Amino acid sequence: MPAAPTLIQAESVFREYRLGETVIRAVDDVSLTVEKGEFLALLGSSGSGKSTLLSMMAGLDRPTSGAIRVRNRNLAELEPDELARYRRETVGMVFQSFNLLPRMTLEENVELPLRLAEVDRHDRESRVAEALARVRLGARTRHRPSELSGGEQQRGALARALVNRPAILFADEPTGNLDSVNGEQILLLLREFQDSLGMTIIMVTHERPLAQKFANRIALLSDGRLVSDGAQR
């Protein structure tokens, strides 16, 4: 079986923050590759640098030094507008705290990336319906986030993340605010996207059992450094 092509390549990535006179190194010389269609779990304790690394790979942040190449384009060298386009077209994101806009209905939240991508109005409705059907929320389209349970909100966030049909889905502690049942449902959905849509999934978590159960590969970070990187299944 031929090896899957490399989709993301992080090369000696550093990320430092300055707090007054103190320099905090959140990511310290991390190098790793992610192959297309892989489900990678970035595992680590709080403050290990896993979310910072994920933000840089998602194009939300830039490394202080080093390179993050996605399809051979170094994100660190992209102009702000190109980086925004990368986030819009290549990337989908889910967060621990769902981050649905409270004043919008579920379908409006899911439609938001399509508005930003200037997708034609006629196509939006079907794409929103399709995304919501995938996460089994077809009946809750007119509800606002406050009217949904945590699990439903996170599924709504998943629908929003995949509505633009991204190649990579970044999930930052997607089960952090959910009970174990709902957490497993979310991860099952992620696996389903990986399998049926061929999506590459990179998930940050501090829950080793979940990572072991659902991810293909676990990269362990500690104090900003990559301490282990190994396949699971």
Add this chain to the structure above:
Amino acid sequence: MKTRDLSELAVRNLREAVLRNSLTTLGVAVGVASLVAMLSLGVGLQTLASQRLTRSGLFDAVFVTSQRNFRGPRPPAPADSAPKKESRPLDEDARQQLSKLSNVTEVYPQIRFVTEVRYAGKSETTSVLGLPDSSRSSGAFEGMTGAYFSSPTAEEAILQIEFARVLADQPPSLVGKDLTLRYAERAALSKDNGRDSFFPESMIGSATPGGISIVPREKTLRIVGVIESDPSAGIGGFGGTRVYLPLKTAEQLHVAQPDDLQAFLSGNPAKPSYMALTVRVHSPKDVLQVEAAIKQLGFATFSLLDATKGLRLVFTVFDLFLGLFGSLALTVASLGIINTLVMAILERRREIGILKALGATDRDVRSLFFAEAGAMGLFGGFFGVALGWLIGSALTWGTTIYLRRQNLPGVKISYIPWWLAVGAIVFAIAVSLLAGLYPAARAARLNPVEALRYE
């Protein structure tokens, strides 16, 4: 992001914090209203003054005299002016010729004479003026006791109140009464009659074809009105007359005029000439062109056009100051917009982070805040114009009540032309966008990671 999507999101955001955004929009509206009210007052007063001056007949009239006589004001001829045309009499032919010039609406003679007026046994000498029928709409007779002449040939008179007081203690009581004019009528004599005249041929010369006779006459006129102002200023010359008749009635009296002597000496007494003619034009802007055409015909002219230019300058400065004061309120309102949008950034940090995470560019975020500021300006502008109109109407209403209590006609002192309404809305949007500049730039600069971390 497409403009329509941007607008929808902006309106949705404005609806969410409805109280705060409404108050900010109200602040803009009050600012625009003060600007509109101030400027509408300036425009209204300017319009009022222009209308009054135009209707007075001073600024849309050219006063024409013959170059033969030396009466009346006449500007000095410029040094490089063309050689003078042959001097022509200002007679009926000239009147007809002038009335055919383009942009001329009316040509009428100044019939003004000093005469004896008799009423209830009193006899007073005063000056009489014939008024053209167009003076009915001049506005000079608004608020007059009684009524304007019933027809252009009515045997009626209007008295100036100072003169009316001489005739009666209660001037309004004169309305409906009759007075008698005693005047000198001019009549042309035939050549034969001329020979029978008082003057021997040796004195008037054998070449004289005829002569004129001056006959004392009386005319009874019904007093139909008493007026406080002097309507003769402008319409018939430069004021100073006390009794007014319809122009056609005055013409039919054939009152002897000073020019009759000149006509007599010129050898054509049967064809009387006028002292002066007033040529009315369509609008003050036609005055220069008509004046030039009349000069080409060989007559002397005079107009007061330059005075309107000065008036326009005064009102432009007046409007400028009113506009500046009005703009102060809008400036304060723009601080409200800045405050509201800066607060919105703090409240919506996380939302900005989410938008950026979903692929919004800095420009999208900036445009969104810009659109919100612009929408507040747009709504504030519309409400402000409406509010300004209400304030202007209230001022007009109050002024009218005050003037009516003073027995004066009401006037419209506030006027909002279309350009002021549109300009105020555009100005409100521009000021709001300017106020949104800083908050929008600040929102666009937000780091998405930090914004997403914000609780």
